Amino acid sequence: MPEPAYAQQPFGDEGRRGSVVVRGELDLDTGQRLRIDLYRALSNAVGGMELDLRGVTFCDCSGLDLLLSLREHAVQQGKTIVIRHCSPAVGQLLELTGTRSLFAPPAEEGEDASCPVVHEANPPEGSDEDLSVVVAQLRRAMKTRPTIDIARGILMSTFSLSPEAAWDVLVTASQNTNTKLHVLAGDVVNTVQGAALPVAVRKQLDAAITKANEDSVSRADPRSA
Structure with a gap:
């Protein structure tokens, strides 16, 4: 556990x-x-x-x-x-x-x-100026969380992934396409409105989803590993 x-x-x-x-x-x-x-x-x-x-x-x-x-x-x-x-x-x-x-x-x-x-x-x-810059950086970073959460929810509902597996899919695809996590999440969210994913991103997401499903099967039945 x-x-x-x-x-x-x-x-x-x-x-x-x-x-x-x-x-x-x-x-x-x-x-x-x-x-x-x-x-x-x-x-x-x-x-x-x-x-x-x-x-x-x-x-x-x-x-x-x-x-x-x-x-x-x-x-x-x-x-x-x-x-x-x-x-x-x-x-x-x-x-x-x-x-x-x-x-x-x-x-x-x-x-x-x-x-x-x-x-x-x-x-x-x-230094009030430098302090305001740091606070602005922090706030910008926190604003990306909702988009990432929504993208994870889309993957969970579409491909029956657990929260952890959906997170791993986003992280893996982000790394393999050299795309910032919030940018990739935004691309996934935009698909709900009919936007197409970049080909390279789509391929990496598909590969990561396939691996996540295989890992899930292996954990459920160790004999399948």
């Missing part, structure tokens, strides 16, 4: 940057309780928080929404949220959505490479 996401060491020392380890699956079902823990941890750490997400085995756009909301909340308080380490599931999502740099720490010698980032210094404290 999948492990729901939970936070370990959720509180930093007063006046210092907090360090939080998150493990399990980060999705809509588990995000609300985790949101409470993370917001509480942020309020207890004056400088902000460093997240260790190496133990996150699954992360969809609901999980991304939680991270973005936490980042925006921190920015408004003059704090920072840095992802020091992350699992492939988290790193893949940050890359596909173009949000990796929002959680990037300043370049440091000997830094762990398990979640490589484009190093980008945090905005200088007290």
